[in-house]
Amino acid sequence: MPDDTVNTLPGVSYVMPVLNEATHVRAAVDSLLAQDYTGPFEVTIALGPSIDGTTELVAELAAVDSRIRVVDNEIGSTPAGLNLAIRQSQYPVVIRVDAHSVLPPDYARVAVETILETGADNVGGLMDAQGTTAFERAVARAYGSRIGLGGTKLHVGGAAGPAETVYLGVFRRDRLLEVGLFDEEIKRGQDWELNRRIRQAGGTVWFTPRLHVVYRPRPNLYRLARQFFSTGIWRGELARRFPASNGLRYFAPPVMVLGVALGVLLGLGGVLQAALGATPWLLWAFAVPAAYLLIVIASAVVWGRRDGFSSFLWFLVVLPCIHFSWGIGFILGYLSLTRNITAHTGR
CATH class of the missing domain: 3.90.550.10 (Spore Coat Polysaccharide Biosynthesis Protein SpsA; Chain A)
Incomplete structure (x- = not known):
């Protein structure tokens, strides 16, 4: 039949x-x-x-x-x-x-x-x-x-x-x-x-x-960073255009970027305090980037080590690259600071 x-x-x-x-x-x-x-x-x-x-x-x-x-x-x-x-x-x-x-x-x-x-x-x-x-x-x-x-x-x-x-x-x-x-x-x-x-x-x-x-x-760190920076820009743009449609998870990387950046800047202020003989209470701000670093290391131990030592080492670099590239791009896109960039970030 x-x-x-x-x-x-x-x-x-x-x-x-x-x-x-x-x-x-x-x-x-x-x-x-x-x-x-x-x-x-x-x-x-x-x-x-x-x-x-x-x-x-x-x-x-x-x-x-x-x-x-x-x-x-x-x-x-x-x-x-x-x-x-x-x-x-x-x-x-x-x-x-x-x-x-x-x-x-x-x-x-x-x-x-x-x-x-x-x-x-x-x-x-x-x-x-x-x-x-x-x-x-x-x-x-x-x-x-x-x-x-x-x-x-x-x-x-x-x-x-x-x-x-x-x-x-x-x-x-x-x-x-x-x-x-x-x-x-x-x-x-x-x-x-x-x-x-x-x-x-x-x-x-x-x-x-x-x-x-x-x-x-x-295939390499430059192209990965470029990809996620571009993706972050547009994710920020979409979050600004459609605020009611975005989950909280989209805001985690930009919050992390701001937290780590602020922690480093305040921590350096603590170093300056110590150099001037004042009480270096701002050194506590280094706890924020230190906590993020511990999270990256723990994540590499849990996930990155499964493919060998070389991949483990790369994971320690790749994960912050993804987070920071995406997070910085998101902030710029959300604040509409990339009008001259977004037209060229389609790939």
């Missing part, structure tokens, strides 16, 4: 914004072509103005598989690329893909099953950060620890159910169009803001631990 399964499953459109991702984009695309989903699918890559060979690599991928389409994303930002790819796609289920991500073979199948079972408008799962070097493994451990990125479900896992936001996302196309797609003014955190609108419109954002996406961390 003929198998009509393919004809009963909704088609899926993978949408991927790409900019200077020659190192990772092939693995990301290969993971899409290797999906065990038996319904029709297409891959739309929104290509930004890349200078590292990504343009040639993406053209090569599209030339050997007609299901891969490349569209020019002249703006180059993530939300602009996503919207462009969504508008150029055709199927009722839209799967967002990051060039740094590798989807497991059952990702599309499980996601579509979950949408059909729950009626959710967006489904997502766990960002499974995995590194290949000692530095990247330390970053991955920080991502997956409660002290690193706040312990949300999309980083540490949890029970299936409604969520504030999810990693990447598998959307009903009609709901995306209804709420207006991604806000192209928001260069980072656009997924959170979109999910906020979906929930406000009465839709459901659903987390399921059955979905795991391998994520490749930034």
